[in-house]
Amino acid sequence: xxxxxxxxxxxxxxxxxxxxxxxxxxxxxxxxxxxxxxxxxxxxxxxxxxxxxxxxxxxxxxxxxxxxxxxxxxxxxxxxxxxxxxxxxxxxxxxxxxxx
Amino acid sequence: xxxxxxxxxxxxxxxxxxxxxxxxxxxxxxxxxxxxxxxxxxxxxxxxxxxxxxxxxxxxxxxxxxxxxxxxxxxxxxxxxxxxxxxxxxxxxxxxxxxx
Numbered sequence: 303x304x305x306x307x308x309x310x311x312x313x314x315x316x317x318x319x320x321x322x323x324x325x326x327x328x329x330x331x332x333x334x335x336x337x338x339x340x341x342x343x344x345x346x347x348x349x350x351x352x353x354x355x356x357x358x359x360x361x362x363x364x365x366x367x368x369x370x371x372x373x374x375x376x377x378x379x380x381x382x383x384x385x386x387x388x389x390x391x392x393x394x395x396x397x398x399x400x401x402x
Numbered sequence: 403x404x405x406x407x408x409x410x411x412x413x414x415x416x417x418x419x420x421x422x423x424x425x426x427x428x429x430x431x432x433x434x435x436x437x438x439x440x441x442x443x444x445x446x447x448x449x450x451x452x453x454x455x456x457x458x459x460x461x462x463x464x465x466x467x468x469x470x471x472x473x474x475x476x477x478x479x480x481x482x483x484x485x486x487x488x489x490x491x492x493x494x495x496x497x498x499x500x501x502x
Binding site for chain 2: 305306308310322325326329342343344345346347348352354356362392393394395396397
């Protein structure tokens with residue numbers, strides 16, 4: 303059973319492009335992790351300040367390892383988080399038979 | 403460019419299994435739609451009443467067509483929604499180069 307995470311951000315006004323650029327780098331680095339299955343970045347279709355990440359890992363331990371990487375520290379905690387007005391992260395278990 | 407949707411539900415107390423069973427049927431039917439790329443059902447790792455859907459379509463028009471199907475009427479509007487305490491749906495545009 304894999305392990306998924308949905309993060310929903312609201313960027314500070316005018317900071318969405320900077321956040322999305324940082325997340326592009328984060329996405330590229332995260333997909334190299336052995337336990338990563340998906341790391342998808344989205345922008346709100348209605349509100350461009352809404353940014354949503356859909357991430358999937360082989361296990362919860364692989365997600366924990368993701369949070370301990372240099373690129374998480376650099377791009378997310380050091381880069382993106384200071385540019386956010388709000389940040390919500392929900393941890394999820396995909397239903398059986400959840401093939402893409 | 404594809405089109406994604408994240409729906410986040412909080413079920414009424416004790417209704418999560420009923421909701422998840424309905425969504426399993428919805429997931430199976432939705433994946434048969436020509437414009438559907440993903441329809442993934444998740445349960446909260448912490449709170450079992452949290453249910454999150456990650457859906458992806460070829461276009462916004464394909465999502466609109468999804469919302470007009472019989473199975474959406476039957477399983478979501480007729481089955482799941484009355485069993486929810488809250489429902490939030492956000493429409494999203496995946497970033498370029500967002501291969502799974």
